[in-house]
Amino acid sequence: MxxxxxxxxxxxxxxxxxxxxxxxxxxxxxxxxxxxxxxxxxxEKVEDIQVHRxxxxxxxxxxxxxxxxxxxxxxFNNYINSPVAVYKNELYNLPFNMNTFSRMWNIRTPKEAREIIEGQIADLHIEEPRNLEEQALSLVGRDVYEKLVKGYTEKQWGRDCKDLPAFIIRRLPLRFTYDNNYFNDxxxxxxxxxxxxxxxxxxxxxxxxxxxxxxxxxxxxxxxxxxxxxxxxxxxxxxxxxxxxEYRSVRFETEVLDCDNYQGNAVVNYTDREVPYTRVIEHKHFEFGTQKKTVISREYSSEWKVGDEPYYxxxxxxxxxxxxxxxxxxxxxxxxxxxxxxxxxxxxxxxxxxxxxxxxxxxxxxxxx
The missing domain is CATH 3.40.50.720 (NAD(P)-binding Rossmann-like Domain)
Structure with a gap:
């Protein structure tokens, strides 16, 4: 035929x-x-949970x-993506918003947050960013960069931020409201x-x-x-x-755990470089699951070579x-x-x-x- x-x-x-x-x-x-x-x-369904393979x-x-x-x-259900970032023993809301800044600096108002960020940027005196690190620092200041951008980005790309081109990060949105909705859509x-x-x-x-x-x-x-x-x-x-x-690839380690709630959120990013994986997904939370067990996936970013699965x-x-x-x-x-x-x-x-x-x-x- x-x-x-x-x-x-x-x-x-x-x-x-x-x-x-x-x-x-x-x-x-x-x-x-x-x-x-x-x-x-x-x-695919595992333990009655839809797992994003x-x-x-x-x-x-x-x-x-x-x-x-x-x-x-x-x-479609009404799931809203509200990731949590873990830096060492500190937890922060993503995207960068007033909940993030309040936790980071023990402040309350957008005015305070703007003053801290703008002050950090001014102290750096970066006029023409030469690499990703300088670009990110010139957008969000030192604290947000060091805790929430640097390690995660270096794991994603497998390179030091100083060795990555500035244009990879054209913008890093800062939201001066208490809003953890990752997307604006x-x-x-x-x-x-x-x-x-x-x-x-x-x-x-x-x-x-x-x-x-x-x-x-x-x-x-x-x-x-x-x-x-x-x-x-x-x-x-x-x-x-x-x-x-060239591509970046991703390796997934998925396991079933004998508990009903492992991390309390669907997406948790690990932003310090010492943790080898970039994030942990707990799949049941995408559909507000109440199953007795849970399924998690750890994601590891890796170099791609011919024959590997290309992702990015x-x-x-x-x-x-x-x-x-x-x-x-x-x-x-x-x-x-x-x-x-x-x-x-x-x-x-x-x-x-x-x-x-x-x-x-x-x-x-x-x-x-």
């Missing part, structure tokens, strides 16, 4: 595009090299079109019953094959459809012929130049479309992934009834 579209990758981008294609009467074959659908938003995914958007779209496929929540159920609904009607590595079986599949939508790594598609783009593109100047060269190759393809986080070499929030897949569908099917 010849399909209209071969979609490589059963993550959010591929699933949304498949749904839109099928809604227009197209046939789709969807492949994924993993043994499950859902990509990095895959959730590849890290915490909290849906948030201010785009009503995207919110209305995804709500066709799930009911109007619409927020977690899908009741997990994300995998959304992908299952989006892919209804498509032929889905998991455990298939398209790039290793290209000869078998490249003529299976009129067009290919490729959501994997664009450099891998081209055999790294221009060199490998390193969008520095060198990699951006290399990506543009691959994008030029992609622009010359007649029947291959690249999309998603890896295909576009961009860090996308979930709402942006959905929006870009819908935009692709609109372009592909423009003029069709």
């Amino acid at each position: 010849k399909y209209d579209y071969l979609i490589v990758g059963a993550g959010l981008f591929g699933a949304v595009f498949a749904r839109e294609a099928m809604n227009r009467g197209k046939t789709c074959l969807v492949l994924d090299r993993r043994d499950h659908i859902g990509g990095n938003i895959y959730t 590849y890290g915490a995914h909290i849906f948030h958007t201010s785009d009503k079109k995207v919110w209305d779209y995804i709500n066709q496929y799930a009911e 109007r619409y927020q929540g977690i899908p009741v019953g997990g994300y995998t159920r959304i992908i299952e609904k989006l892919l209804e009607g498509a032929e889905v094959r998991t455990g298939v590595d398209y790039l290793k079986e290209r000869e078998t599949y490249e003529c299976a459809a009129g067009k290919i939508v490729f959501t994997g790594m664009i450099d891998e598609y081209y055999g790294y012929r221009l060199g490998a783009l 593109p390193v969008n520095d100047e060198k990699n951006s130049v290399l990506y543009e060269k691959y994008a030029s190759l992609a622009a010359g393809e007649d029947n291959v479309i690249f999309g998603g986080r890896l295909g576009a070499y961009r860090y996308y929030d979930m709402d942006k992934v959905i929006a870009s897949a819908l935009e692709l569908a609109d372009r592909e099917f423009a003029g069709e009834i």
Whole structure:
């Protein structure tokens, strides 16, 4: 059978595009090299708890079109992301807000907080930040940087902040209200019953094959459809012929604990460098669970090498130049479309992934009834 579209990758981008294609009467074959659908938003039930296998995914958007779209496929609860940061034996609320500053300096008013931060910044005399450390110090002052930015960032990137370029941190928002809501978006929540159920609904009607590595079986599949939508790594598609783009990877240690509440919050960041993991996720709190046991995941940031799972593109100047060269190759393809986080070499929030897949569908099917 010849399909209209071969979609490589059963993550959010591929699933949304498949749904839109099928809604227009197209046939789709969807492949994924993993043994499950859902990509990095895959959730699985453990001890009756929806576990985010590849890290915490909290849906948030201010785009009503995207919110209305995804709500066709799930009911969302009212979860609000309010992380806690642990620095040595001190606990702080995130994002940086009056609760953070009150705890840090034993103050009460926004005026006091502004004066301390502005005073620290002025004392540093940084006019042109030469690296990430100087950039962060010039934005938030010494105390916030030392306790809540430095160690966490160095673990995330595997490098000293002095050795990272300044542009990585363009802004570090300071909120002078007592508000622990991490996101400013109007619409927020977690899908009741997990994300995998959304992908299952989006892919209804498509032929889905998991455990298939398209790039290793290209000869078998490249003529299976009129067009290919490729959501994997664009450099891998081209055999790294221009060199490998850089990514950061993440390793997860997940365990079931015989207690009903381990840390009292879904997300706890560990911001001193001596703690090897960046954060601990307690999955039950995403859905306000009351199960007798709990499941936690520790996240360890790591260097990426060819063959590892890529998570975060390193969008520095060198990699951006290399990506543009691959994008030029992609622009010359007649029947291959690249999309998603890896295909576009961009860090996308979930709402942006959905929006870009819908935009692709609109372009592909423009003029069709």
